């Protein structure tokens with residue numbers, strides 16, 4: 578894609594004018610940079626609330642799949658930086674329902690906006706959009722593919738809560754097959770010296786492709802279908818929703834939907850210093866009694882997400 582260089586933008590800024598499509602774009606130095614900016618954003622929001630760093634910039638937020646957190650945290654992030662948002666949360670009411678193609682929709686929106694956040698049901702949709710767009714595209718979830726901004730905020734959460742990543746044991750539990758957040762997060766974690774436990778019903782196992790990538794990266798992985806052998810040594814318990822919308826057969830969903838339910842009894846077997854994360858929305862996989870446990874980090878995790886998304890917007894728009 579061609580980059581635009583409006584006056585006043587920092588052309589030398591890392592990620593200036595770039596698309597954010599996959600976590601594979603991020604090395605350790607990039608992560609340090611993103612998180613440094615995100616920490617500054619946290620400071621700004623805590624002290625001042627809103628600034629005008631992105632005043633005059635416009636974000637097109639286009640979601641072909643449902644979203645609460647990703648969509649509203651990008652909106653909040655843009656508005657806290659003084660920018661504004663074109664919200665297309667319901668493509669049914671846009672020209673998509675008249676048969677407009679994704680390339681045409683993004684080439685339309687980039688005429689009005691400076692950056693596009695896109696969620697789409699097809700794997701690779703953001704990469705396709707980026708091929709046609711000249712403005713930055715941020716992948717907000719491409720089907721069962723990736724959710725890079727979620728993985729970045731997940732990693733930011735781990736560092737904020739537990740101070741470091743190296744040396745940790747991370748246990749991912751639930752739907753590892755269709756859950757795009759665990760696809761992105763496991764790839765990102767493989768840059769660090771961690772141990773990964775993958776716990777799921779056999780039909781919801783982590784895709785082979787990702788297991789191969791983890792093996793190539795040298796990440797020690799344990800695959801299990803119960804938490805029993807791993808809960809006591811877990812530092813981060815990353816719980817996921819069984820992705821009902823991805824199943825071909827309702828009966829297959831019914832057979833696994835309650836396979837893992839995290840309750841206070843589960844956490845009794847866990848370390849005192851560990852965290853429970855979830856990209857949310859939660860259905861039945863974590864009981865509400867867990868919410869009062871200080872180890873439950875999933876509501877704090879959402880807030881960290883806004884700071885990370887503020888950082889990413891400022892970066893791709895050349896203001897960080």
Ligand code: ASP
Nearest residue numbers: 718757758818856857858
């Ligand atoms: N909100 C996350 C996602 O969009 C997780 C989920 O839907 O279960 O992938």
